[in-house]
Amino acid sequence: MGSTSATIDNIPIVRLASPHDLVEYRKALVASSDPDSPRVIVCCGTGCQATGSVEVIEALRTAVAEAGWDGKVLPRIKPTGCHGFCSRGPLVIIEPQDLFYQHVTPADVPEIVTQTLLGGQPVKRLLYKSTESKGLVPHSRDIPFYSKQTRIVLKNIGRIDPFEIKDALAHGAYLGLAKALTELSPKQVIDEVTASKLRGRGGAGFPTGVKWQSCARQEGTRYVICNADEGDPGAFMDRSLLEGDPHRVLEGMALAAYAIGSQRGYIYCRAEYPLAVRTLIAAIRQAEGMGLLGDNILGTGFSFHVSISTGAGAFICGESSALMSSLEGKVGRPRAKYIRSTERGFRDSPSNLNNVETYANVPDIILHGGEWYASHGTARSAGTKVFALTGNVHNVGLVEVPMGISLREIVFGIGGGIPNKKELKAVQTGGPSGGCIPIPKKFIDIKVGFGTLAEVGSMMGSGGMIVMDEDTCMVEVARYFIHFLVEESCGQCSPCREGLIRMLEILTRITQGEGRDSDLQDLEEIGTFTNNFSLCGLGTSAANPVISTIRYFREEYEAHIRDRKCPAGICKSLFHYEIDPETCTGCGLCLKRCPAGAITGEKKMAHRIHQEACIKCMECYKSCKFKSIRIL
């Protein structure tokens, strides 16, 4: 991807010979770009590409080339990484006005060019509508989804072209590295990271400074490894970071390498992230070309080489020792060793493994100081955290919030609440082996942090956050996650392999209406055992979905087992729909929607569902405007 015209293009790419060169080069880049020049920013994250943003860009380029500009400055069209607001994609932002257009199609492009770019007027139908006031919100800075976030690691995503290193440099990339190489000793870098109270963003929350310190103490060849094997269903924090701002991650890794005394880095990235791999390859090549990676970085004598290794689709390879095994070319299975990888990890050498988001936090920590970073968030969980907000919530997407923010603020403030006037039932955090937090009961104001989430039986995890409404069956949720883990368990150790499959058997039976009185006790026993006795992090948290749902939704399990009923109307053998003749207006909408022809009734007369024909697809239930269809 490139650009049409602007002065930044006229600045040649050169090899920077010193940190001073970088600062000067950046000054030139900033001076060359006029903040008031017209720009069309198109989100080209995976989500927006899937909904057609590449076609939108093509249409824009054609339309802009064909339009008569009459002496006006030609707008620059800029593809960027994921803006986060994926449910509204493809997203287009018009600068300098900061006009936010959602669900843009190639058909909208001529109007955008004539009305906005040439005429200076917004295209009203493409603007965001407030979920509360229903009024139009033209600027992205006023949309609660964006305005309530605190962006540190996502700061440049959506502003820079990830395939263009000059754009990243103009936004401050590698300034942290330049500062460290000129002003700080490796020990001082570690001290800053320790002072920042940064904790691992991959899930376990181990203090990053302590990890670096422990690795720096070791002798011999040391490795810096980046865990980009993000596999939680519905989570895409790391993917968006790599796709949108790869240089931030590379800079964080280089800083780690400088701090621990390493010259070799690896990024273990999912092969299912082709765009991330492509941006990374381009970013590494460009950074090496400019002397920001590779040999003799910025002429300081410090060398650091990074290569990418792609996984083969195993969730378990996100576990640190399995990842290192896989990186060595062996089967990706966790190693049974009571030894930290900072002492003996990859190739039996001291290895520092951090998650993508952890590395992405480091450049700003070095640039602004550890104390600055620690001033965000809470005392025990400093800084910000990126969450992938999904499920039954209006604004699905990627959000970065300070630690300590309440779940209410995330779900209702940023997420815009629950669609279809449904009640919020639970929030699941921490990926498949996280836990479900019941919301209406007591936890809506819980402050998000490593400790607080663990206290209520869930975990921070890598940042998946699934919002569940009243139509969610918690037994089915537990069954779904356990099924995922059965598929993804490596199978070496007996508690995880056998415990999970037995729990899945029991849960499947319960959801099919064949639950037994002993099932709950068995689930609790096997679940606790699996968590206590398994070998790796996957196994020791695998039972969390079961344990947390039993803890908070026991009555729902009991309804399935004793009454043979699924209160949420999800488990098909355990409920049926009936139309309440008192409130049915006979509007006929359900009859029209029913794909099985199971509903009959005269117009304006109460309708009836024929149970033998009903396939329980939920269409009638969802369509009824009078809540006349009951789950029994």
Place this chain on the structure above:
Amino acid sequence: MKILINGKEVTAEPEQTIVEVARRNGVFIPTLCHVPALEPAAMCRVCTVEITERGRTRLVTACNYPLRGNAEIQTESELVRQGRKLIIELLYARCPDSSALRALAERYGARLDRFAPETKECIMCGLCVRVCEQVGGNVLALCGRGVEIQVDTSFGRPADTCIGCGACAQICPVEKIKIEDVDGERRVIVRGKEAARVPLRRCSACGVHFGPVIDLKPVLARAGEKGVPDFNRDVCPACSRRSLARRLAERHYEQHEPGPHDPAEER
């Protein structure tokens, strides 16, 4: 280092594993996937014990946990016993006739009929795979993942690099690997399926089949120059011993008449 096992003080060297120290001191810790000759893999988890170090109590596997400082170990706490009971119940369902598991079941009060029996015929201890890697021809591997994981040869085909050493059959705690010598061939049968077939060597003296025809180079390389016994690869061990005894006897009693007929002498 002050180590207490079940309240009794014992001596231990740094980096020794809990299982080593316990066994040296006569404390029983069950293991299913561990033999002292192989690197521990901690797969069966039945050796899990409770350890308190620096005020922190947790569960660790005794087979591979290295002792590094003062520690208090409980090998039979309630939590440990409960977990072992469940491991035995779960594994027994995979391999319902194992006598090793039955003995452990009795000790820990496991209900052998708790889970519906399966016909996996393997408890996934991985010993055969590890011994094959370190002693044999490295033909067995853990294939697949999750519940599908199983011991198999590459691509499930009979392996042509098996040396027929039989270490896998010897080490299997549930006796589901068999070695059958039939018609001049050795067959390695893993859970009822032929994993390899190796031609047997015929004794040039007495004519019996006595061991697999193998390329000795990797074995010799692994053993190093020293320690490799000098043996006659054409003669079976019985004939070899007889021949040696005869030579010794002849040297000693040179003046006497030759002994009885020895087939090994007629090669």
